[in-house]
Amino acid sequence: MRETQIQETKEEKAYAELLCDFMFKRLFGSEENKDVLIGFLNLILQDVEIEHVDFIPNENLGLTEEDRKAIFDISCTCSDGRTLIIEMQKGYQKHFRERAVFYTSYPINSQGRAAREKYTKEHGCKEDGESFRWDYNLKPIIVVALLNFKFDHSANWPADRFHSSYRLREDFTGEVMTEVVRYVFLELGRFRKSIGELESNFDKWLFLLKNMHKMTGIPKEFDTPEFRRLFILAEIGNFTAEEMKQYLNSLTNMSDYYNIIESTAELAEKRGREEGRAEGREEGIEKGRTEAKLEDARRFKELGVGVEIISQATGLPVETIENL
Numbered sequence: 001m002r003e004t005q006i007q008e009t010k011e012e013k014a015y016a017e018l019l020c021d022f023m024f025k026r027l028f029g030s031e032e033n034k035d036v037l038i039g040f041l042n043l044i045l046q047d048v049e050i051e052h053v054d055f056i057p058n059e060n061l062g063l064t065e066e067d068r069k070a071i072f073d074i075s076c077t078c079s080d081g082r083t084l085i086i087e088m089q090k091g092y093q094k095h096f097r098e099r100a101v102f103y104t105s106y107p108i109n110s111q112g113r114a115a116r117e118k119y120t121k122e123h124g125c126k127e128d129g130e131s132f133r134w135d136y137n138l139k140p141i142i143v144v145a146l147l148n149f150k151f152d153h154s155a156n157w158p159a160d161r162f163h164s165s166y167r168l169r170e171d172f173t174g175e176v177m178t179e180v181v182r183y184v185f186l187e188l189g190r191f192r193k194s195i196g197e198l199e200s201n202f203d204k205w206l207f208l209l210k211n212m213h214k215m216t217g218i219p220k221e222f223d224t225p226e227f228r229r230l231f232i233l234a235e236i237g238n239f240t241a242e243e244m245k246q247y248l249n250s251l252t253n254m255s256d257y258y259n260i261i262e263s264t265a266e267l268a269e270k271r272g273r274e275e276g277r278a279e280g281r282e283e284g285i286e287k288g289r290t291e292a293k294l295e296d297a298r299r300f301k302e303l304g305v306g307v308e309i310i311s312q313a314t315g316l317p318v319e320t321i322e323n324l
Contacts, residue, residue, distance in 0.1 A: 015234040017213040019148055019188075021073075022243075022250035024088045027233060029055065029074040036233075037074075039226065041084065043202045044144060044163075044184060052079045075107075081139035083107040092149040093312065100143045100183050107141045108180075138180045146209065150189040162190035162206070195221060297321050 016023045028037045038050050053076040074086040085103050089096060115134045123131075151164075165184045168177040191206045198204050198221060208222070208230060218231050232238060239247060293314040301310060301324060311318045 013213055013236055014216050015212045015231065016236055016239075016247060017251065018209050018234060019088060019090050019146075020247070020250040021088075021253070022247045023234065024073060026243075027230070028086060031055070033233065036229070037076075037086075040205060041086075041144065043205060044186070045142065048082075048142070050078055050084075053077065053084065056083075083139065083141045085141070085143045087143065087145045089145060090148045091312075096145070096147065097151070097183070100145060100185075101181075103143055104141045104181050108138060111138055140180055140182065142182045142184065144184045144186075146186050146188060148188045148210075150187050151185065160190060160192065162187045163202075195219060201226070294320075294324070298324050 018024065018027065027033060028040065034053060038053060041050050042048075056075040056077060073088050076084050076086075078084065085107070087100070087103070093099065112134065116132055119132050119134070163184075163186055165182065167179065167182050169175060170177060186206065188206060188210055191210065193203055193207060195207065198207055204222060204227065208227070212231075212234055218228065222228070222231070236244070236247075293316055297310050297314050297316055297320075301307075301321065307318055307321050310316070310321050314321075
């Protein structure tokens with residue numbers, strides 16, 4: 001019985017892939033499933049008790065039209081004013097930590113704008129930079145990122161440690177400078193527990209995120225109200241026609257994204273080698289790779305692929321792609 005429940009088969013899937021955009025937002029980004037999000041966040045954050053969240057429309061987070069292209073997967077505020085940014089990243093990104101830091105700049109700036117607007121309203125005057133005063137008492141901002149890959153860590157980092165939490169600390173004493181920003185990463189690429197090794201609901205959540213689409217039934221380890229709810233939400237047979245269309249489109253977009261990355265890497269390597277043989281020098285290999293990347297970037301840009309995705313796929317700077 002166990003094998004039929006957890007092994008992947010060639011038959012039609014019973015449950016959806018949870019790490020695609022459609023399912024991630026179905027579970028964590030919908031009003032009717034807020035309790036699912038809250039329960040999941042309380043498991044992850046542990047020292048923060050979340051009782052209520054309000055979703056923030058993504059278009060309200062950017063400062064300019066260009067900024068709004070950097071869209072978070074899910075953003076919400078809690079009753080105590082803290083902001084939560086929940087991101088799912090299935091493909092490897094070299095500078096994802098820096099990207100997480102960049103994400104926190106939006107809600108930080110939003111708090112500053114809100115303080116200015118409040119001051120202007122209360123004083124019944126136009127915005128006045130000289131008279132405006134703010135105490136910079138920022139509300140906390142937490143980035144929670146689910147990553148289906150592994151970060152590079154220090155040499156003594158345990159290979160199976162998949163949960164990390166970062167704050168701003170003093171180098172020598174470890175004193176926390178501020179609780180305003182916090183970054184929590186779940187590296188699913190490091191989570192390799194089997195179903196018999198699951199020790200907590202935290203483990204079970206991560207196991208389902210990686211493996212639910214391989215299951216054909218509910219194993220006894222997940223036969224509780226909390227997890228039965230997840231299986232119902234992910235059961236493909238429960239999808240409406242429109243939901244099925246959105247799910248398939250989400251899978252297609254995810255597949256296209258990886259095909260672009262893999263194809264570009266192969267083409268760049270092949271053309272680089274050919275150019276290198278023709279010139280007989282290492283410089284030829286590098287030149288060929290660069291020219292191949294530029295050619296592919298032009299082609300992807302003509303097809304309407306986003307600049308950030310092209311940059312991730314080719315390794316070219318965003319500025320170079322924008323100028324093509």
